[in-house]
Amino acid sequence: MESLLFKLMLIGSLGVVSQWIAWRYRMPAIVVMSVMGLLAGPIFGIINPQQDLGELYGPLISIAVGIILFEGSLNLDFREIKGLGRPIGRITTIGAFLAWVIGSLAAHYIAGLSWAVAFVIGAIFIVTGPTVILPLLRQAKLKPRPAAILKWEGIIVDPFGALLAVFAYEFIKFLTMDQVTFTTVLSFLFASLIAVIIGAFFGYGIGWMFEKGFVPEYLKSPVVLVSVIMAFVFSDTVMHETGLLAVTVMGITIANMHISSIGDMRHFKENISILLISVVFILLTASLNRETLLSIFDWHIIFFILFMLFINRPLSIFLSTINTDLTLKEKLLVGWIAPRGIVALTVSGYFAEVLLDAGFADADILTSLTFGLVFATVCAHGFSLSWIAKKLGLSAESKPGVLIVGSSKFSANFAKVLEDLNIPVLISDSSWSRLSHARRLGVPYEHGEILSEQTDYQIDLTPYEYMISLTEYDSYNTLISSTFTPAFGRQHLYQLPLQVNQGDQLEDVSNHISGRLLFEERANWSLLNEKINKGYLFKRTMITEQFSFEQFLEELNDESILLLVVRKSGSIDFFTPTNDVRAETGDTVVSLQKPNQM
Incomplete structure (x- = not known):
């Protein structure tokens, strides 16, 4: 036996x-x-x-x-x-x-x-x-x-x-x-x-x-x-x-x-x-x-x-x-x-x-x-x-793509940066008016409710390895992460930090139903879009032997926000409050900075 x-x-x-x-x-x-x-x-x-x-x-x-x-x-x-x-x-x-x-x-x-x-x-x-x-x-x-x-x-x-x-x-x-x-x-x-x-x-x-x-x-x-x-x-x-x-x-x-x-x-x-x-x-x-x-x-x-x-x-x-x-x-x-x-x-x-x-x-x-x-x-x-x-040209893009839920000034401009880096990107939103930001920049978008069962037939999820929820509603971002966990895996699902002053009171929500928090704890929807309105710009910085990641951090303004690292291999690492992401020679760091730092 x-x-x-x-x-x-x-x-x-x-x-x-x-x-x-x-x-x-x-x-x-x-x-x-x-x-x-x-x-x-x-x-x-x-x-x-x-x-x-x-x-x-x-x-x-x-x-x-x-x-x-x-x-x-x-x-x-x-x-x-x-x-x-x-x-x-x-x-x-x-x-x-x-x-x-x-x-x-x-x-x-x-x-x-x-x-x-x-x-x-x-x-x-x-x-x-x-x-x-x-x-x-x-x-x-x-x-x-x-x-x-x-x-x-x-x-x-x-x-x-x-x-x-x-x-x-x-x-x-x-x-x-x-x-x-x-x-x-x-x-x-x-x-x-x-x-x-x-x-x-x-x-x-x-x-x-x-x-x-x-x-x-x-x-x-x-x-x-x-x-x-x-x-x-x-x-x-x-x-x-x-x-x-x-x-x-x-x-x-x-x-x-x-x-x-x-x-x-x-x-x-x-x-x-x-x-x-x-x-x-x-x-x-x-x-x-x-x-x-x-x-x-x-x-x-x-x-x-x-x-x-x-x-x-x-x-x-x-x-x-x-x-x-x-x-x-x-x-x-x-x-x-x-x-x-x-x-x-x-x-x-x-x-x-x-x-x-x-x-x-x-x-x-x-x-x-x-x-x-x-x-x-x-x-x-x-x-x-x-x-x-x-x-034969029958495979999806080789680089891992990013599916963004929620159109806003920040997300549309962020998607434009990803597109310029040859990263497959798509913005999904159920509002035509919010999608105007994406349309204005010529970013790929899909009009419709991402949680609808029709999504499987309207959106081909194959090119997208990451899903990030950038809407202003904390509870909706969490619902997105919970729903798409089987499709993307928790390691590839991200959402904005909670806006505790918006009334959702989701601080105690178990992390097994929410996505990984993006960027840094203060970088909620309001702050990110406020910075875009103030003229903050996205900057792409190549890390070289002459200009290391440590030097880049030393020159970074305290008000700037680190967003992600595009590895020389083509893979992506998002900055999060809990992950110590380091950029190596040949990598590109994307950050949101004041105009005078550009």
């Missing part, structure tokens, strides 16, 4: 540490997790999850994948694909079918698999999936169009790859085995329809109960989690692998009901999903044996992987998107990016056993073939996505 507890602890720790390493060094998380799992499993033999967990291994992974897929489908709001419906529809139907046929032919003629095994594995390999696509998109920061296409394709095709594999297997049995009739194939189609109904029922039921107030706030997340598991298990009981379809339909149903609780629900599920992705990938890679790893280097498998990377994927994308409005650059990017992940590994493992039991001896290389493709695509696409996106 103690040994099992230790191994469970080790699996969870390796998964989370892998995510941290990936974040810290800007590496694809799946690659780090794969390496960690291989080191702990087949290489050093510390754990063997399949053996350690016994009968629990398969069900735990299946439920985890179902929850991951549900979390991904919660992001599939149809408003997001406005203008992209045709390309996404083509890629997820014609493109998936072409990828299946071409991949199956390659599996037969290149990898040497029998037709039966080839068509099953060809179906599995159309799957990309949210487990690998979403982490890559989170790191790469693509422009909205290619990012939306890759996300929607990954989440929609994910369950259909498993279902297509089931259909291929049932059809092959129908053609090759006497005991299988046409009724069996029809029952598969009927089971898929039942899965859709189950998913829609649970999704609509959850949404209706939440909107009517039948579930208290503290129970909403547990109710959703249990409902996802129920929908998955009920559907999977009708026919194996249809549970993935049910949870996908459930997530899409809830996402498009636009219920008020969708934000909190999505954040909770995202946290769980990240943990499950970490744990499941460690489980799968650590369960591989050395023979499986060595068999990957067979030349048949290597040529098959290269064919899938450089021919199958680009060809299926280019053919399926003919006469769509996708540009050549978008086709090139989407045609290259197709990393396989957890669903491909789990489903291929299941069918390897089923096909071997059915007498298809060549199915014993399915695990090797799948892991080889998963690892190759994750490494190739994970490390190349950002570089290729930049080369």
